[in-house]
Amino acid sequence: MSDAHMSEGRSGANLSVPNADALDKAADVEGRSLWQDAFRRLQTNRAAMVSAIVLIVMAFVCFVGPVLVPWSYEEIDWDILEAAPPNFDTGHYLGTDSLGRDLLARILQGGQVSFLVGILATSVALVVGVTVGATAGFMGGRVDQILMRFVDVMYAVPLMFFIIILMVVFGRNFYLMFLAIGFVEWLTMSRIVRGQTLTLKNKEFIEAARASGGSTAGIIARHIIPNVLGVVIVYVTLTIPQVILLESFLSFLGLGVQPPMTSWGALIAEGAQEMEITPRTLILPAVCLSTTLFCFNFLGDGLRDALDPKDR
Amino acid sequence: MTSVLEIENLSVSFTTPDGDVEAVTDVSLSVGAGECLGLVGESGSGKSQTFMAAMGLLAENGTASGHIRLDGIDLLSADEKKLNTVRGDRIAMIFQDPMTSLTPHMKVGRQLAEVIIEHQGVDKETGRRRALDMLDRVHIPEAERRLDMYPHELSGGLRQRVMIAMALMCEPEVIIADEPTTALDVTVQAQILDLLMEVKVNLGAAIVLITHDLGVIAGLADRVAVMYAGRIVEQGSVADTFASPVHPYTQGLLACTPRLDVETEALETISGQPPNLQSLPTGCSFHPRCPHVFERCQAERPLLERTPSGQSKACFFNAAEAAE
């Protein structure tokens, strides 16, 4: 038997004393993927973990909470009809707004809208951005040129104009807003994915896959997509807060959700008008919004740190 | 010979998310004026980190303990200000990749001149003249024109010459060359090795040559130290070490290097994998790959000791005893 044959750990197998090789014998049956590694690193990042938990709790409360709150978000308490302080007897745990609607119920409902906008609009951006980016990057040539010039043109369109015109033409539709924001956010996503695909395309393992007889579609599915996913996930977590903020901004301008429905942005707008009289109506939704954005950003940073080291 | 640079019980460790890693353990070395010390080892053996510590260039998560003395000044305990007056002036480094160690957006002439302006306080005019002299001395053709070029406009071989010129600007007492020819093609490597030989002979500086290439060591070094898993396992004169290596790792390394001058039937190998610094074997780090391993090697760590032949090795195995 040749020396090469004898290598790889077997060299020490005849020793009675446990060596490093024997020690990890038990551990190496199941390998640890990069995902598992990243998750393990993420778990050691306290800020990111706390943020993730806070986000989960907030989302849960926003979607389940309204069932437990005695008032609904649109119901006006005709006995009050003004901004009243918290009162446990009437069931307004955080008080009411200037029209006598329950503030807690409205904050929870606003949270639902904000989370939904964040997730749905980002999903639109994700699907469109990854498809366009991966296609442009992998096909290259003319396809790439056309798609990327289109993206450049879109970048040049002022975002606010675009959305305002959409709102004016099609009316203030809740779902239209998701689409509008999503269609704006996919631009950056597609650029990121394209860049990643370009680097990956020239990696030796893609060449190896071709030498192993892989087809183009097979290579994109088996090798390109799993490898861009890490970057995409990080970008998604950073896009969600951007979208939430954008929605809040639109609502603040009065272009967002229609009353009596509300969102955190709309609540802040309303609260801002009465902040001298009842600062509570401004501060509470503002705190919720800031906390959420803060947590998403922390989580995104944590994910980037966790996913990055092996990619570099 | 009086030693210019002395390293005593140097240990370097790095804090990583996966725990602390000791890259260099208890290394003692010295280099004298006009002497060339070769430091051989494979990747991860700690050969580069030993001298990165000496230059105060360890990565942020690295810490060093022990002593590194340059002519009485302890470089490890020196503050940044003191270190800056020494670095580049009395001790200089030549890196493997000249492209990343030259500033890309600054003309070659200015980069060279700045070294000397900073350390000797000469004016710009003198700086430029000295830079030109130095480029001539490292045999860069059309030196005048090269002064006004950016690093990326030069070929790999010329860039490495510029790096060497930069290291020589202040005529340092110690030059550390970290894999100076690894990124170069063989024909260019031969040119650079010739230049280093010239520097050694003419300048009388102490040169530390860090490389994985035994051939490079054979051509240039006077003494050689072999590192494995962060420790020195063998040390001796180049003639002795290549003629009769005393540590099994050095023996294996020499045997498994394919040679141009002799026809080999089958290549010898060192079995097993390079050590993982995070989970080093007990006792002697080399024992899982060693052909002469016996019980003591697994339990106890051998220290670097002198052999009767005047070499040093960190190994319990004794060929003479074994033969009996």
Add this chain to the structure above:
Amino acid sequence: MSDPFLQVRDLKVHFPVRTGGVLVGQYTPLKAVDGVTFDLNPGETLGVVGESGCGKSTLGRAVLQLIGATDGFVSWLGTDLTSLNKKELIAARENLQIVFQDPLASLDPRMTAGDIIDEPLRNYRPTLTKADRRKMVEEMMERVGLLPRMINRYPHEFSGGQCQRIGIARAMILRPKLVICDEPVSALDVSIQAQVVNLLMDLQRDFGLALLFISHDLAIVRHISHRVLVLYLGKVMELADKSALYATPRHPYTQALLSAVPIPDPTKERNKDRILLTGDLPSPLNPPSGCVFRTRCPRATSVCAETAPVLESAGEGQEVACHHWRD
């Protein structure tokens, strides 16, 4: 021999490189491989040596048609690979595999060792069951010196040498007839290089493989090859049997290359005569006229600038492209 195994004839690979023009690009061909001709026999190892930028990696990829050829042809068992369409090419690659230089970069970081080695089987043996394939993968891992129990590990959990073994297992699992080795050991530590070289030689003997061994390391090429091809700026300088090339190199470039390799023996290294080449490799975008080596050649004369030398016989099993090899 009845059917020619691998014939490469006047192979050219040129890349258009943008060299100027603001709006309308101006392109100059970069002649990475420029008229290379050689044969390879079954079970033989042809070493391809040269410095960086000489086109040796491009040559290897062009033989597999991973990079399209600009001109010339690559004949594999009588069929011209350059004329095949995508589908036929994929079918032909079953017998043609490649091992890459960077062991870690050539393995998909998100796949397990088992899946990586299995990939050619998935593509070429769709009728096999999963269990059959797994068995074959485990056997191959064993054969290349990896423990089959490591099948579920990921590339980053292996050392460089082990990663290269995975790459070799992937290339060998279909039992190909020709494997291109593109600097398979240059990224590895010295002590691991020898293991991998021995493994390749073992596999070659057992499977009757032909190898195209691309490397810049002349010592390793000497050890593994039967014949050696010396490339410079995309052109063949010398093609000779190993013994002839290393004993009596005819081309001044080969001589300079051989004399430049450091020998791990202080006495020999310090006393040998080195032929020092001056200058650096010229830009392949603007190669010298006539013989491409003339700008660095110690023997260059006016004739070298005028006509490019052709490969001519310089003794038994030795061909050289130089006007002055007899001097």
